[in-house]
Amino acid sequence: xxxGAKKRIMKEYAECAADTPAGMKIIFDEQNMTKWExxxxxxxxxxxxxxxxxxxxTFPNEYPFKPPVVSFKTKIYHPNVSNDxxxxxxxxxxxPDEWKPPNKVVSVLRLIQTLLIEPDIDDSIEPSIAxxxxxxxxxxxxxxxxxxKRYAK
Amino acid sequence: xxSHSAQSIEIYTIEFPDPYKISYHNDKFITLPANASFQLPxxxxxxxxxxxxxxxxxxxxxxxxxxxxxxxxxKKEEEQYVANNVTRRANLPEHIEYALVAVAPWYxxxxxxxxxxxxxxxxxxxxxxxxxGAAAGMPPPVSDSSWLMGDGGTWKAQxxxxxxxxxPPTGALIMKGLSEYSGNITDLPYNETLVDMFxxxxxxRLWATIGTESGSQLPSLWVFLVIVLGLLILAIVGTxxxxxxxxxxxxxxxxxxxxxGEVDLEALGVKRLTVPQEYLDKLPLYVxxxxxxxxxxxxxxxxxQAHSNTPTGRRLSAPDLPQPVSSTAxxxxxxxxxxxxxxxxxxxxxxxxxxxIFHPDCIDTFLLSNSSLCPMCKTSVLPSGYCPTKITNxxxxxxxxxxxxxxxxxxxxxxAHPAPPQTAxxxxxxxxxxxxxGFGSIGSRIGGAFNxxxxxxxxxxxxxxxxxxxxxxxxxxxxxxxxxPETTPPNQQTTTTDPTNPTxxxxxxxxxxxxxxxxxxxxxxVAPADEEESCEPRWKRGLRKIFPxxx
Ligand SMILES: [Zn+2]
Ligand SMILES: [Zn+2]
Numbered sequence: 229x230x231x232g233a234k235k236r237i238m239k240e241y242a243e244c245a246a247d248t249p250a251g252m253k254i255i256f257d258e259q260n261m262t263k264w265e266x267x268x269x270x271x272x273x274x275x276x277x278x279x280x281x282x283x284x285x286t287f288p289n290e291y292p293f294k295p296p297v298v299s300f301k302t303k304i305y306h307p308n309v310s311n312d313x314x315x316x317x318x319x320x321x322x323x324p325d326e327w328k329p330p331n332k333v334v335s336v337l338r339l340i341q342t343l344l345i346e347p348d349i350d351d352s353i354e355p356s357i358a359x360x361x362x363x364x365x366x367x368x369x370x371x372x373x374x375x376x377k378r379y380a381k
Numbered sequence: 382x383x384s385h386s387a388q389s390i391e392i393y394t395i396e397f398p399d400p401y402k403i404s405y406h407n408d409k410f411i412t413l414p415a416n417a418s419f420q421l422p423x424x425x426x427x428x429x430x431x432x433x434x435x436x437x438x439x440x441x442x443x444x445x446x447x448x449x450x451x452x453x454x455x456k457k458e459e460e461q462y463v464a465n466n467v468t469r470r471a472n473l474p475e476h477i478e479y480a481l482v483a484v485a486p487w488y489x490x491x492x493x494x495x496x497x498x499x500x501x502x503x504x505x506x507x508x509x510x511x512x513x514g515a516a517a518g519m520p521p522p523v524s525d526s527s528w529l530m531g532d533g534g535t536w537k538a539q540x541x542x543x544x545x546x547x548x549p550p551t552g553a554l555i556m557k558g559l560s561e562y563s564g565n566i567t568d569l570p571y572n573e574t575l576v577d578m579f580x581x582x583x584x585x586r587l588w589a590t591i592g593t594e595s596g597s598q599l600p601s602l603w604v605f606l607v608i609v610l611g612l613l614i615l616a617i618v619g620t621x622x623x624x625x626x627x628x629x630x631x632x633x634x635x636x637x638x639x640x641x642g643e644v645d646l647e648a649l650g651v652k653r654l655t656v657p658q659e660y661l662d663k664l665p666l667y668v669x670x671x672x673x674x675x676x677x678x679x680x681x682x683x684x685x686q687a688h689s690n691t692p693t694g695r696r697l698s699a700p701d702l703p704q705p706v707s708s709t710a711x712x713x714x715x716x717x718x719x720x721x722x723x724x725x726x727x728x729x730x731x732x733x734x735x736x737x738i739f740h741p742d743c744i745d746t747f748l749l750s751n752s753s754l755c756p757m758c759k760t761s762v763l764p765s766g767y768c769p770t771k772i773t774n775x776x777x778x779x780x781x782x783x784x785x786x787x788x789x790x791x792x793x794x795x796x797a798h799p800a801p802p803q804t805a806x807x808x809x810x811x812x813x814x815x816x817x818x819g820f821g822s823i824g825s826r827i828g829g830a831f832n833x834x835x836x837x838x839x840x841x842x843x844x845x846x847x848x849x850x851x852x853x854x855x856x857x858x859x860x861x862x863x864x865x866p867e868t869t870p871p872n873q874q875t876t877t878t879d880p881t882n883p884t885x886x887x888x889x890x891x892x893x894x895x896x897x898x899x900x901x902x903x904x905x906x907v908a909p910a911d912e913e914e915s916c917e918p919r920w921k922r923g924l925r926k927i928f929p930x931x932x
Contacts, residue, residue, distance in 0.1 A: 232743055236719050292718055293747055293756055325650075329756045330717035 229262060233291050237261050240333050249337060262287040265301075266337065270380070274345045275372045276304070279380030283340070285333060295327035296336060305368075305375040307347045307358035319343075319351040386429035387545045389592040390509070392445065392555060394418035394562050396575075398583045400474045410588075417574050419558040419587060421551070428520040428546040430510070430528060431537040435593055441507035441543060443480030445559060445587040446470060448499035455492035462486040462513050462553070464560035468586060470503060472563055482589040484509040484555055487546075490530045497536055507591050508544045511552025520546035545591065555587070562587050621927050628929035632772045635780055639772070642765030644780065647753050651779045654753040656762050661748055664762065665732040666741060669723040717757055718743035735760040774929045 241256050241264075248254060255265040264285040270276030282301040288294045300315030310316045320339055321331050352358035360368045397410035435441060446468040450456045463486065473479055481503055485496040487510045500508055512520065512527060521527055523537075528546075530536050537544070547555075561570055567581045638644045646652040715722050716730075716739050723730060723738075730738040731745065737757045747756065753763050 230746070232719055239720055290751060293751060328717070330715075330720070332720075 229287075229289050229291075233287070233289070234261065236292055237287055243332075244334055249334065249341070251341065252337060262291075264333070268337075268340065268344075270376065271341055271345050275369050276344050276376055276380070279304075279376035281380055285336070292329040292331075294324055295322050295331070296333060298322060298336060298340065303375060303379040305357065305372040306344070307349060307352035307354050307361055308343050310353050311357065316353070318353060319348055386432060387427045387543075387591050387593050388424075390423040390427060390545070390547070391590045391592065392419070392421040392423070392558070393588055394420065394585060395444075395588045396566070396579055396583050396585050398580060400584055401477055411579075412588075413575065413585070418569075418585075419562050421554060421558065423547060423551055426519045426548045426551075428522060430523040430544040430546050431540065432543045432593075433537060434541055435543050440591055440593055441482065442588070442590040443482040443504070443506045444468070444473065445482050445484055445555065445589045446473065446503075447485055447556075447559065448483050448496045448503065448505075450492060450495045450499070452492070452495060455489070455495055458488060458492060459486070462488065463556055466563060467556060467559035468563035470499075479504050481505045482507045482509065482591070483542075484552070484559070484589075486510070486552060486556075487512045487528075494530060494532075494536070497540055501539070501541055505542045507542050507589070508540070509547055509552070509555070509589070510544060511547050511549045513549050513552070515549050517548060517550070520548060543591075558587055617927070624928050628774050628777060631777045631781075632774065635777050636768055636772045639768045640766045645761050645765075646776065646780075648759060648761055649780065649783055651776050651783065653751075654761075654763065655750055656748040656753050658749065660763060660767075661745060664734070666729060667732070668726060669728040669730045669738070670725050713738050716740045716743055718747075733760070733762050735762075774925070 238261065241254070241261070244254055245256075251269040251271060253267040255267070257263070264287075266283040266285060268281045268283055270279035270281065280302070281304060284299050284301055286297040286299075288297065298317045300309050300317070303315065305311075308317055308319055317340070321327055322336065322339075347358070347361060349358045349361055357368070360371070393415075394413040395410040396413055399409075402409045447463055449470055450459055473481075483496070483500045483503070483505045485493070485508070487493050493510070497508070515521075515527070561568075562585050564585065565581060566575055566579050566583050566585060569575060569585055635644065639646060644651075647654045713723075717737075718739055721740070723740075729741055731741040732738045733744070733755045735755045735758050737755050744756075748762055753761050755762060
C-alpha cells in the first residue's frame with residue numbers, strides 16, 4: 229500500500245474519531261490500519277434495535293481508487309448482507325464501478341446504518357430474504373428479531 | 382462376440398515342388414486355380430470353441446491334415462468318416478516347421494482327445510472339428526454338452542491352438558477334398574491342365590486360412606469409423622479456420638472503431654488501460670490558485686500543447702504563457718484522492734482533460750499503472766482514437782458481449798416503461814415506501830452524508846446538484862449505460878430535471894427500479910477483464926483457442 233493511501237486512511241480515521249457518528253464505535257489498529265473493526269448498534273427506529281453488530285472494513289491496496297470491503301462479522305438477517313460466514317455487502321457506492329475516490333468510509337458507515345433502517349430491496353444480495361421483506365413483512369421482522377436475539381446480543 | 386472368433390475359413394489347393402522349402406515364414410507354393418482344383422470358402426456357421434493362442438494381427442493358416450489316432454478302437458471308428466488316403470502327418474516332411482491346420486470328426490470324446498494329443502505334438506495353428514450327424518446350421522456353442530470331453534474343459538487350455546467347429550457337411554466335404562489332394566500332380570482328378578503346367582512329382586495339398594476378427598484385413602466397421610473421424614476432423618478444422626478468419630475481421634473492426642474514437646476500451650469495461658508517461662506529460666500541470674481570484678489573472682500556467690518535452694520545473698516557471706485553466710478546475714479546492722485542500726499559489730495540480738484536478742503525486746501513479754480513466758468521472762484521459770494494445774480475441778468477445786448486454790438492457794427498459802410519469806406536484810411525498818419509514822431515500826441519505834464532504838466541490842453551480850450527483854452512479858440508468866462525463870456544467874443541470882430521477886414523485890417507482898436493475902446489469906454482470914480470465918476453466922480457454930468466436 230502506498231504512503232498516500234496510508235495517509236488518507238489516517239486522515240479519515242482522524243475525522244471519524246473526532247466526530248464518530250452516533251451508535252458506532254471504531255476500533256483502529258495503527259499496526260494494521262487497513263482493517264477497521266466497527267461496532268454498530270442497531271438503530272433505534274429499526275427492527276435491529278438492541279443488537280450490537282461487529283463489522284469489518286478492509287481497505288484494498290488501491291484505496292481510495294477502489295471501494296473498501298465491508299463485511300458483517302455478526303450474523304444478521306438482512307436482504308443486503310450475504311447469509312454466509314462472510315457477511316459481505318455489495319451495493320450502492322460499495323460497488324467498484326460506482327465508487328469514487330472522494331467517497332469516505334464514514335459515508336459507507338452511514339449507508340449501512342440507513343440500510344438497517346430500510347433495506348434496499350431492489351439491490352439485494354439475498355433474494356429470498358428480499359422477497360420475504362416484500363411479501364411477508366411480519367415474518368421478516370420476526371426472523372430478523374430472532375437473529376438479533378440469537379447472534380447480536 | 383468374443384474376440385478372435387473366426388469369421389471365415391478359406392480352403393484351397395496349393396502346389397509346391399519341394400516340401401522342404403516351405404516354412405512358416407516362407408510359403409513357396411502356388412495356389413491352383415479354382416476351376417481345376419478344390420476350393421471351399423466357408424463364411425457362415427463357424428463356431429469358435431476356443432481361441433487359445435490366436436495371435437493378434439495374424440490369422441491362423443497352414444496345410445490341412447488329419448492327426449493320427451493312437452488307439453485301435455478309435456482308428457476303427459474313424460474309418461466311417463475319414464478316407465484312408467487323406468493327408469496325414471506321414472505325408473508331410475518331418476524335422477521342419479510347417480504350419481498345419483488339423484481337421485477331424487468329433488465322434489467321441491475319447492478319440493477327440495487322441496486327435497488333440499497328436500495335434501499338440503505337431504506345428505498345428507488351428508483345429509477344425511465337426512460333429513458327424515449333428516443338425517445343420519450353426520454348431521452349438523462351446524458350453525453345449527456335446528463338446529464335453531470329461532475333463533472339465535481343460536482341453537482348451539492344454540491345446541496350443543484355437544479350435545473351430547464347422548457344420549458336418551462342410552467337414553465331410555473337406556475330408557473328401559483331403560483324400561483327393563494329398564499326393565502328387567498325377568494323383569489329382571481333372572488333372573489335364575495341371576499336368577501340362579507342373580511337374581508330375583510336385584506335391585499337391587489343401588491349405589486353410591482362418592479369418593479372425595484380429596486379422597490383417599480391416600473390418601468394414603473400422604473403415605467406417607475412420608471415415609467418420611476424418612470427416613469430423615475436417616469439419617472441425619474448417620469451422621476453426623472460418624472462426625479464426627471471422628475473429629480477425631472483428632479484431633480489425635474493433636481496432637478501427639477504437640481508432641475512430643467510437644469505442645473506449647476501458648470505459649466500456651473491455652480492457653484496463655494505463656496512460657503512458659508521454660501522454661501524462663502532456664496533461665497540464667500548474668500551480669493552484671484560489672477559485673476566488675479571477676481566472677484571467679491566475680498565476681503561472683501554460684498551454685497543454687507546449688510542454689511535451691520541457692521538464693516540470695521549467696514549465697512551472699513560465700508565467701507568460703496563455704491561460705488554459707478553467708474556472709471549473711479551480712473551483713475544486715480539495716484533492717479527491719488524499720482529501721487535502723489545495724493551497725493557493727503553492728500546490729501543484731494536474732488537470733485531466735475532464736478538468737478534474739488532483740495532486741500529481743496522487744493521480745500520476747494511478748494513471749501510469751492502474752487506469753486511464755479519471756477516478757472522479759471515469760472519462761478517459763487518453764486522446765480519443767488511442768489504441769494502445771494489440772486487440773485480442775478476448776477483447777473482441779468482451780466488447781461484443783458488453784455492447785449486446787447494454788443494448789438489451791436499453792431495449793427492455795425502453796419498451797417496458799420509457800419513463801415513469803411525473804406527477805403534477807413534484808414536491809409531493811416521495812414513494813409510499815419512503816414516507817412510511819419517515820426517512821429519506823437511501824440515495825438522498827447518502828447525499829446527506831456527503832454534505833460533510835461538500836467542500837470537495839465548492840463551485841456554486843454544483844452545490845445545488847450535490848445529492849443527485851452522488852445518485853448518478855447508483856440511481857440513474859442513463860449514467861450507467863453511457864459514462865457521460867460530468868465535465869460540462871450545463872449537463873449537470875439536466876440531472877435534477879431528468880424524468881427518470883427517482884426523487885421526482887411517481888407511483889411507478891418499482892417499475893423504475895426494475896429498469897434500473899436491468900440497466901445496471903450491463904456493467905455489474907461483467908467482471909473486470911483481468912479477473913474474468915483467470916477464473917475461467919482451462920478447457921474453455923483451450924476451446925476458445927480452436928474456436929475463437931466461442932463464448
Ligand atoms: Zn492529493
Ligand atoms: Zn474527471
